[in-house]
Amino acid sequence: MRLPYFLAVSLIFLVSAGVCLVAASFAVTKVEETSEFTVRRALDLKGHDWAEVHSDGLRVVLTGTATDEATRFNALTAAGTEVDTSRVIDEMQVAPTTQLAAPRFSAEILRNDSGISVIGLIPASENREALMDRLNRLDGSVPVSDLMETADYPKPKGWDDAVTYAVEALTRLPRAKISASPGLVKITAIADSQQEKEQLEQELTRAAPPSLRIGLSISAPRPVITPFTLRYLIDEEGGQFDACSAQDEQARETVIAAAQDAGLAASYTCTIGLGVPSPRWPEAAALSIRALAEIGGGSVTLSDADITLVAAEGTNAGTFDRVVGELEAALPDVFALHAILPPPETEDQPGPPEFSATRSPEGLVQMRGRVGDETLRDMVDSYARAAFGSEQVHTATRIAPELPGDWPVRILAGLEALSQLHNGALIVTPDNVTLSGITHDPKTRAYVAGLLSDKLGDAQEFSLSITHQEPPEPADKLPEPEVCEERIAEVQAGTKIAFEPGSATIASDSRDTVNQIADILRECGPIRLEIQGHTDSQGREEMNQQLSQARAQSILNELRGRRIPTASYTAVGYGETQPIADNDSETGREENRRIEFRLIRPESVTNTETGLEALEAPSDPTEVEETDTTATDAEAGDQ
Template identity: 50%
Template sequence: MRLKTIAAFVVAAGLSVGGAYLASGWVEQRSAAAVTSTLIDGEHEYISVTTDGLLVALGGQAPDEATRFRIVSAVGRVVDPDRIVDNMDVRAATQIEAPRFSVEMLRNGDGISLIGLVPERGDEAESEIAIVERLSDVAGEGGVTNMLESASYPVPLNWDRALDFAIDALRELERSKISVSADLVEITAISNSPEDQRNIESRLARRGPEGVRLALRISAPRPVITPFTLRFTLDAEGRAAFDACSADTPASRSRILRAATEAGQIEKPDCAIGLGVPSPNWAEAVEIAIAGLKDMGGGSLTFSDADVTLIALDTTPQGTFDRVVGEIDAALPDVFSMHAVLPEKVEVNAEGEDLIPEFTATRSPEGLVQLRGRLNDDSIEQIVGSFARAQFGSDNVYLATRDDPGLPQNWAVRVLAALEGLATLENGSALVQEDYVEIRGTTGDKQASDTISRMLADKLGDAENFELFVRYDELLDTTLNIPTPEECVSRINTIIDGAKIVFEPSSSEITPDASRTIDRIAEIARQCERVKMEIGGHTDSQGREVMNEELSQQRADAVLAALLSRRVLTGNMTARGYGEAQPIADNSTEEGREANRRIEFKLLTDARAAATPEAPAEDGTAETSEETETPSE
């Protein structure tokens, strides 16, 4: 009986423990499911849930303390808060990013407005008040409207340079908007003329701060074109060109350029948009005339306001000429009147012969002008001589002409017009005949061909046959401020004096620290791509002579390759290794050996000689030094 009682107690205890275990497991599962569901609904599924009996442990990383508190509160609504074990971590707080400092500057007739956020400065000379004071003298009656705010954060790199550049630009530009940040300056402005626009763009681009991008949007008012001129030529081989082109609207320009490209092969077609068009049907008239010129097989077409002159090729059949001229004349809109000429073959006097009455003028690159040929009489000679001296300078004109009373009455007008056209060129020649005028030469003015065409069309009349062979050379363009060859080398000298290029020991590899120096040299070299220079490598006398020569060549090649990799056109640059053959200091001292380890940029020719192959070359000697290391024996 006693054993039965004990057994009953044992069985009851086992059933109690088993029931408790099953109940605990059921509670754990229910709690885990309820908590997980709550976390998912709150988009906190990144938190882990672990149950141990009645306890619910939360793990993982909360983004911040507020989120952590919301998670614990949400879980406390589905289980007893006393059962929650909070094992969550909180993500470390990130440092607050500095704001983007920027300033918007607006200048017009009503004064200057400033708005933006600038760094807070302890120095009053650099505060936002100082910015206002720097502009107060140019603000006019409207004064400076200051809407600047400041914030106490570190000053960004290049901020001061960008701001100083923007303030200087605003002082120059009376109608402008300038946006400034540490890495970008955007300038929108209105200039007085297209020439002023080019000057402003060139000046600002040259002065742009290092390390700051520059975006320029300089506009110019449409010029008044008078006479409203267009001159189009097409040769027998299908090569086309605009000596002058004017349009009244962008749509009109597109129509004219499309007609020109359909007529012949034309390089870089362009057309100026301006005021003064004689008829709203200008583009239609030009299209009709160009199509007719193509049908005729070539020639020249000149529009001077509403007067149209068509000069056919001297090889054009008479029947073709008559047919095409009739079709064009019938199709031209009202207002336009056409004069067509089928010329005889143009002949130019051979050297030593004087069969055809003509006058010639030549202008050398040095500015010397020679006038030869025929003039009507002594009074005309005095007029032409005085006009030439006024145009080219009294000491630059040589007059060697002879009288010919049989010349046409308008001969003097033709000669003076040709001299006026020649005066717009840097160098060239002018030829005048009874029915033909030709001007050739080189200029630094992109609009020179347009200018000469308008002037000749206006002064020679609508029945005159003239040709222009004008070449634009950017090296002669003063608005581009392209440095001279000497300036190219001098600027490279200045850069290298401040931060020399260094190579790895016994290697031609340029060190990373010298990369910025190469970048700055490349900026200058891009403006000097037509200047012929030699990059010479030199070493001291330590080591074998052959090894030094090879290393110097490799280092010169490395500099050339580094410039090429920075998109510098290096066609006019050569690399040559001299080794130890040309020391400039004593190799017995460390200072002397350091001086001998160098790279030299040597000027090989003058820029004008490089631009004109037939001109003689002129050697220069400007050099730059760079610090390198030589190999040991």
């Protein structure tokens, strides 16, 4: 049966339309894919991998965020080289312009006898007038130079702490360079002695906030010794030094070796310093000491280039003349020798005039004996009151005629020497100045010997019997931070700080441990301490870090609750980043779950590093010196 003509035509039309529709759809898809592929390839070749491309018929739509307007325009140009520009639809965004990075703020403060100067770049919000006012109050007699520049950026974290600490440190340092930047202060200073250096380091370390990194370079240079003095004595008990100076290590070894050959009875070390009158000083000292030993006894004093040799009473005159002659011939040209042979005493010899002064441990001074006239008595009394305190002096001297011409000099020199002792006695005669007593400074004996040698002059005899005793420790002296650390370690060696499983709550059986540590810290005062929390590697790293921080903070809060001053403490969680044992075993994991108490120690500053160079070093808040002071918690797991 044949189809009607109308139906046949309609069927052919519908089939043709379907074929055309399929062909058109295929063509459109092909054009879209081709356009998208070619544009994507062109963008990738130009380095625009940030741009996204999708086709919508003949339209090619570009999306994404360009870093700047020039990059966006370059991407449009690259797309237009592959397809007609009228087909390119720009829907790209341009990233907002970021602010310029804040500059590195830093301030370098230099203080010396000439004044104080400040140079550097500080935030505009810094109260510049208040800062200069604080510096002016350090020493109103010297000028303060303001060489700082400002930048209108917010104060970085740690800036205020650094500036406050730098000014506070400068109050203790009359000669120093301090470089301050956010979270970091570098101090380079000079101390007058090794003892002062150690004291400054301790005070500066205690005063620093726990969040602040500090670097200390405090040097104690060689002292200038004036006069350059050596005094050696030989008596029935052997040889001993009253004072010894040398210009270097080799010179000191030469002098000590000569003294040991001459019967040095105890160990002694010479003070190394500046001011030697001749590079041949050790040669002259060694020759003089050997000459004294050959005579058999007495004393030899070197004060700069003057040498005074006093033989013991009863020395053979022939031996004395021979040894002195040989010594004069052997000494370097710059040195002058004064040799004294005391005359033998006679039974009918009258007693010499005498002046005496005593100083008690409480500081009371009594003066007795002879003075030449009323003027000298008033002068001695005034000098003593100025040296010892007007309420501490009692004068009971009497006026006597026919005293030696140098009597005033001998009395005043002796009183000045007595003022250097904690307690002692002074006896002045025409032939000798005798000083005995106790000092708390081991350098006093050498200082007094140099003082008397300089004040009394050449060929003058004096005798010293000065004993060094360490001063008693003050009752309220704080223990050294290292001692506190050791005591905490002893507590932790026998017990552990444990927490409830998976929490920052301290286990009840660990509270006694915290109490013991709190008692130690209460005695230690403001030490810089970091309380660290650590976990094992079980669980997610982020969760472990949060748990360790919470536990360290929990210990800090417990100490605060026990009224421990914690302003110089900080709590830091390190998570699983610092294991001390293998995490593959339960024993190792338990060791890794711990609380550590560590001192925050100052960093070293090399002498070749300038302050501003030091500030360029990256700041790492995790830089804390390793110690063995640890505590582990006893729970089976963190999670």
